[in-house]
Amino acid sequence: MKFINFDNDPSLLPDEFFMKEALKEAHIALRLDEVPIGALVVSNGRVIGRGHNLTEQLNDVTAHAEMQAFTAAANFLGAKYLKDCTLYVTIEPCVMCAGASYWTQIGRIVFGAYDKQRGFTQLKQRITHPKTEIIGGIQEIECGNLVQEFFRRKRNKS
Numbered sequence: 001m002k003f004i005n006f007d008n009d010p011s012l013l014p015d016e017f018f019m020k021e022a023l024k025e026a027h028i029a030l031r032l033d034e035v036p037i038g039a040l041v042v043s044n045g046r047v048i049g050r051g052h053n054l055t056e057q058l059n060d061v062t063a064h065a066e067m068q069a070f071t072a073a074a075n076f077l078g079a080k081y082l083k084d085c086t087l088y089v090t091i092e093p094c095v096m097c098a099g100a101s102y103w104t105q106i107g108r109i110v111f112g113a114y115d116k117q118r119g120f121t122q123l124k125q126r127i128t129h130p131k132t133e134i135i136g137g138i139q140e141i142e143c144g145n146l147v148q149e150f151f152r153r154k155r156n157k158s
Contacts, residue, residue, distance in 0.1 A: 015110050018042055018088040019139045022112070025052040025065060026090045026146055032057055036146045039065035039089040041073035041082060041106075048085070049073030065089060066097035070104055082106040083131075090143040092119035092136060098127050108133045112143025 018040055025038025029052035041049035051068025055061055066089055074080050086108040087093075087101060093111065098120035101109060109128065114136055120127055121136070128134060 014045070015088070015135065015138050018047075018086070019090070019110065019112055019143070021047065022088045022090050023139070023142065023146070025050055026143070029053045029065070030146070030150060036150050037065045037089065037091050039069040039087060041069045041085050041087055043073070043077075043082075043085045048076040062096065064094065064097050066093055067100060070100060070106075074104070080104065086110055088138075091115050091147060092121060094118045095120050095123065095127065101132065102127060102129045105129050106132055108135065110135045110138055112136075112138055113140045113147065114144075 022038040022040050025040065026036040027038070029038060030036035032054075034053040034056050037053050039051045040047050049069040049072035051065045051072060053065050054063040054068060057063075066087060069087065069089075070082070073082055073085060082104040084107055087106050088110050090112040092113065092115040093101065093109065094115070095118070106129065109132055114121065116122065121134075
């Protein structure tokens with residue numbers, strides 16, 4: 001796995017760089033005819049877990065991009081806690097994935113587009129770990145358009 005050093009290029013913003021990497025995962029899901037959501041777990045400038053939606057491929061409603069990335073990161077670290085890590089995900093996590101993030105104790109969640117129907121920020125109570133920093137809206141338009149276009153095409157096929 002490649003380590004990215006942002007000190008050498010101050011114009012490169014880590015959150016934007018890693019969101020572009022998460023978008024690559026979303027495009028893999030799109031090619032598989034999955035809802036195009038991608039996720040990464042990053043530790044100290046290094047991607048330690050990647051994931052994209054696999055619910056159709058695995059016939060598993062829990063096979064969300066975030067869950068795949070959490071599992072890959074935990075396996076990489078040999079530990080279940082991701083305290084010093086950041087989750088990058090193209091769409092705001094659902095309640096299930098936000099709840100899973102609580103148990104990983106992930107340090108940060110950075111997401112692209114808000115999900116006004118199923119996103120965890122719609123809840124009146126916090127379900128992520130109290131120490132988790134949450135940042136939304138990174139490359140929001142690109143992330144949101146990818147999912148919107150996917151569902152638009154699905155509706156037009158019906």
